[in-house]
Amino acid sequence: MSHLPFIWAAYTIGTVVLLWCAFAPLVRKRSTIRDIRRLIQIEESNRDTDT
Amino acid sequence: MNTNVAVKDKPRKNALVMFIHKLGSPPWFYNFTGKFIPWLWMIFIVLAAWALYMGLFRAPADYLQGESVRIIYLHVPAAWMSMLIYGSMAVMAFIALVWRIRIVEILAMCSAPIGAAFTIVTLTAGSLWGRPTWGTYWVWDARLTSELVLLFLYLGVIGLYNAIDEPRKAARAACLLAIVGAVNLPIIHYSVKWWNTLHQGSSVSLLGGSSIDASILWPMLIMAFAVKFYYAANLLTRARVRLLEQDVRKGWVKDLVREQRT
DSSP states (O other): OOOOHHHHHHHHHHHHHHHHHHHHHHHHHHHHHHHHHHHHHHHHHHHHHHH | OHHHHHHHHHHOOOOHHHHHHHHHHHHHHHHHHHHHHHHHHHHHHHHHHHHHHHIIIIIIOBBBGGGGGGGGHHHHHHHHHHHHHHHHHHHHHHHHHHHHOOOHHHHHHHHHHOOOHHHHHHHHHHHHHHHHHHHHHHHOOHHHHHHHHHHHHHHHHHHHHHSSSSHHHHHHHHHHHHHHHHHHHHHHHHHHHHHHOOSSOOOOEETTEEESSSHHHHHHHHHHHHHHHHHHHHHHHHHHHHHHTTTTTTHHHHHHHHHHHO
């Protein structure tokens, strides 16, 4: 039995899982920053209409 | 008048205590850790690339296991990390519950997904090693089962933390589960001694040396060292994002985003 497919499968799954785990917070950070920008815009436009 | 007396009586704060106090401040933590994250990633990539090159291309195949031994460069470091992360998460959970330090609470909660990822890697890589070596992907052996329980504990902590709306209350409940679940760590470690298992006993020991040949052992140890930097970089990245999410309406977060915009 060739062991190569098992080695490839183990490293492929390992790489995918660890890459997903590393990039997930970056995606989340981008959407959080977008939300904060939107919040700031709303607050600034409210302040402009008040004055 | 002797002014030295007054100087001596004044309580002096230890530099380490001052540093810990500063780490408790969200803006300071955010800025301070941000400087280290790229370096941590870089060290991880260099060490992991070196370990994989040594392990996959330079180290010989095992006389008994053949080429499948190359899976251990992933499986063993991931297994050690799955336990180490749970242990550190439990310690941080305890500190968070006793002293109510929000940053430590966040760090404990952000450890769970990273630990779960390492546990998934451990179980899949181990399973793929088991098929050519043992002739089966899975057996309900004490070591494999307790490692699977560890994955469920991680998922439980993540689930509980996300199930409650108020983040501090959610963290307290999840921290409690994390502490209770720590009882599984000695079970995983000693499972190969306490029960008759298909999984082999420890081949590497801190005090007792190793039964693995140096040509195989060193790439594995380098990889085990490399993944510590992965954990540190990933944990700090997650903690910074969590801080932004929790402090979304606070001034320092808005200032930070405004600075990025300009």
